[in-house]
Amino acid sequence: MILRGKLITGGRMLADGVVETSGDRVVWAGPASERTDQLPEPADPGTTIIPGLVDVHCHGAGGFGFPEADRDGSTAAADHHRHNGTTSVIGSLVSAPPNVLHGRIELLASLVERGTLAGIHLEGPFLSVLRCGAQDPASILDGDPALLESLLAAGRGHIRSMTIAPETAHFAELSTMLTENGVVVSIGHTDASNPTAARSIAHSAHAPLSATHLFNGMAPMHHREPGAVAACLAAAARGQMVVELVGDGVHLADETVSTVFDLVGPHQIALVSDAMAAAGMPDGRYPLGPLDVDVVDGVARLAGQGDTAIAGGTSRLMDIVRRTVLDAGVDLLSAVTAATATPAALLGLTGIVGDLVPGCRADLVVTDKKLLPRAVMASGNWLTNTMES
Incomplete structure (x- = not known):
C-alpha cells in the first residue's frame, strides 16, 4: 500500500510525502522526490496523512x-x-x-x-x-x-x-x-x-x-x-x-x-x-x-x-x-x-506506534482540509475509508 500527500513523519511535515506499508508495518516514509518508482497522484489539497x-x-x-x-x-x-x-x-x-x-x-x-x-x-x-x-x-x-x-x-x-x-x-x-x-x-x-x-x-x-x-x-x-x-x-x-x-x-x-x-x-x-x-x-x-x-x-x-x-x-x-x-x-x-x-x-512505545517511520505499526489517519478523518488504518488494515466516495 502506497499513500501520497501531505505527511507527518519522524517529527516533520512533508508537503509531498509518501508512506508505504507492507503487512502490518510501515516500510518506507519520506519525500516523494526521493522515490524513483511510479507513484500515485498526490491526494486532494488539504489532505494530510498522520500517525494513528x-x-x-x-x-x-x-x-x-x-x-x-x-x-x-x-x-x-x-x-x-x-x-x-x-x-x-x-x-x-x-x-x-x-x-x-x-x-x-x-x-x-x-x-x-x-x-x-x-x-x-x-x-x-x-x-x-x-x-x-x-x-x-x-x-x-x-x-x-x-x-x-x-x-x-x-x-x-x-x-x-x-x-x-x-x-x-x-x-x-x-x-x-x-x-x-x-x-x-x-x-x-x-x-x-x-x-x-x-x-x-x-x-x-x-x-x-x-x-x-x-x-x-x-x-x-x-x-x-x-x-x-x-x-x-x-x-x-x-x-x-x-x-x-x-x-x-x-x-x-x-x-x-x-x-x-x-x-x-x-x-x-x-x-x-x-x-x-x-x-x-x-x-x-x-x-x-x-x-x-x-x-x-x-x-x-x-x-x-x-x-x-x-x-x-x-x-x-x-x-x-x-x-x-x-x-x-x-x-x-x-x-x-x-x-x-x-x-x-x-508509554515506552516509541518505534512501535505514534509515528510513521519504517518499523512502526501501520496505523494512520487520512484527514481532509478540516481535519476530519476520511480513512483510518490499523495494523495495515482499513477500519474506515471514504476516500473513494
Missing part, C-alpha cells in the same frame, strides 16, 4: 464505558475510538471498591491480550476526596501498598499508568512500586501544596511521569498558592513530566491550551480525550462507574447535582486535535505530536 492517535486517558465511547461495561460493551467502546482515528486506546478505570477494581482490571487485561486495548490506566483509588471531581468519594482510599500489589497482579503486566495524589499515604512507596512494574506515575486529583507536589515529582522524575488532565482535579493556580499546577508546569518545562490536556473547549479554554503549548512544547504534552460512555452519542444519561452522568449540550456532569464537576469528556481525540489547531491556534505538527509521538514515548 494514541490516547492515554479514555473511559469509553459509543454508549459504553470501561469502568462498567461488559466485554462486548468495552470492545464496542474501543472500536468506536479506533474507527475515529485513535488506533491505540488506553482503557481508563475510576475509583471503585477493591473487589470491583480487580474484576474490571481482569476484564480489560483480557482485551489488551486480544489487541483491543493498548493498556490500562487506573484513575484512583488513591486520590484526594477534596479534588475527586466526578469520582465516587466513598471509593477513594488512602494509599495502600498491599492493595496496589494486588491490583498490579490482576493486571498481568497490562497496567500502563496510574493516577495518584501526592498527598496520599505512602506516596513514595507507591510511586516506587509503580515504577518498578513499568507503570507511569501520573499525578492528579490532588489538593497538594506546591512543595508537596514538587517533592512527589522529584521522587518520581527518574522514570516516565505525567500529570492527569492538568488543571482539572487540581486547586487553581494562585500567585501566592501556586499548588500542583505550577509544580507540574515547571517539571514539564524541565523535561521531567508530560502533562495531559483535555483540549475540548469544556475542560480547558482554548487559550489555556495554546499557552501550555507555548510554555512547555508538544514533546511534554499529551492531548487526551478523557472520553466517557457519551462520546460520539447524543445528549442523555450515561454511566461513569457507579455514578450516573447527564450530558447536556455535549457537557457531562453528575446527574441531579446541577453545575458540578465535569464528568469526563464527550469528544474523541481526533476532535481534540482538530480543536487544538482550529480554535487554539496550535500548529498542526505540534498538535499531532502531542496526540501521537509524545504519548507513545510516555
Whole structure:
C-alpha cells in the first residue's frame, strides 16, 4: 500500500510525502522526490496523512464505558475510538471498591491480550476526596501498598499508568512500586501544596511521569498558592513530566491550551480525550462507574447535582486535535505530536506506534482540509475509508 500527500513523519511535515506499508508495518516514509518508482497522484489539497492517535486517558465511547461495561460493551467502546482515528486506546478505570477494581482490571487485561486495548490506566483509588471531581468519594482510599500489589497482579503486566495524589499515604512507596512494574506515575486529583507536589515529582522524575488532565482535579493556580499546577508546569518545562490536556473547549479554554503549548512544547504534552460512555452519542444519561452522568449540550456532569464537576469528556481525540489547531491556534505538527509521538514515548512505545517511520505499526489517519478523518488504518488494515466516495 502506497499513500501520497501531505505527511507527518519522524517529527516533520512533508508537503509531498509518501508512506508505504507492507503487512502490518510501515516500510518506507519520506519525500516523494526521493522515490524513483511510479507513484500515485498526490491526494486532494488539504489532505494530510498522520500517525494513528494514541490516547492515554479514555473511559469509553459509543454508549459504553470501561469502568462498567461488559466485554462486548468495552470492545464496542474501543472500536468506536479506533474507527475515529485513535488506533491505540488506553482503557481508563475510576475509583471503585477493591473487589470491583480487580474484576474490571481482569476484564480489560483480557482485551489488551486480544489487541483491543493498548493498556490500562487506573484513575484512583488513591486520590484526594477534596479534588475527586466526578469520582465516587466513598471509593477513594488512602494509599495502600498491599492493595496496589494486588491490583498490579490482576493486571498481568497490562497496567500502563496510574493516577495518584501526592498527598496520599505512602506516596513514595507507591510511586516506587509503580515504577518498578513499568507503570507511569501520573499525578492528579490532588489538593497538594506546591512543595508537596514538587517533592512527589522529584521522587518520581527518574522514570516516565505525567500529570492527569492538568488543571482539572487540581486547586487553581494562585500567585501566592501556586499548588500542583505550577509544580507540574515547571517539571514539564524541565523535561521531567508530560502533562495531559483535555483540549475540548469544556475542560480547558482554548487559550489555556495554546499557552501550555507555548510554555512547555508538544514533546511534554499529551492531548487526551478523557472520553466517557457519551462520546460520539447524543445528549442523555450515561454511566461513569457507579455514578450516573447527564450530558447536556455535549457537557457531562453528575446527574441531579446541577453545575458540578465535569464528568469526563464527550469528544474523541481526533476532535481534540482538530480543536487544538482550529480554535487554539496550535500548529498542526505540534498538535499531532502531542496526540501521537509524545504519548507513545510516555508509554515506552516509541518505534512501535505514534509515528510513521519504517518499523512502526501501520496505523494512520487520512484527514481532509478540516481535519476530519476520511480513512483510518490499523495494523495495515482499513477500519474506515471514504476516500473513494
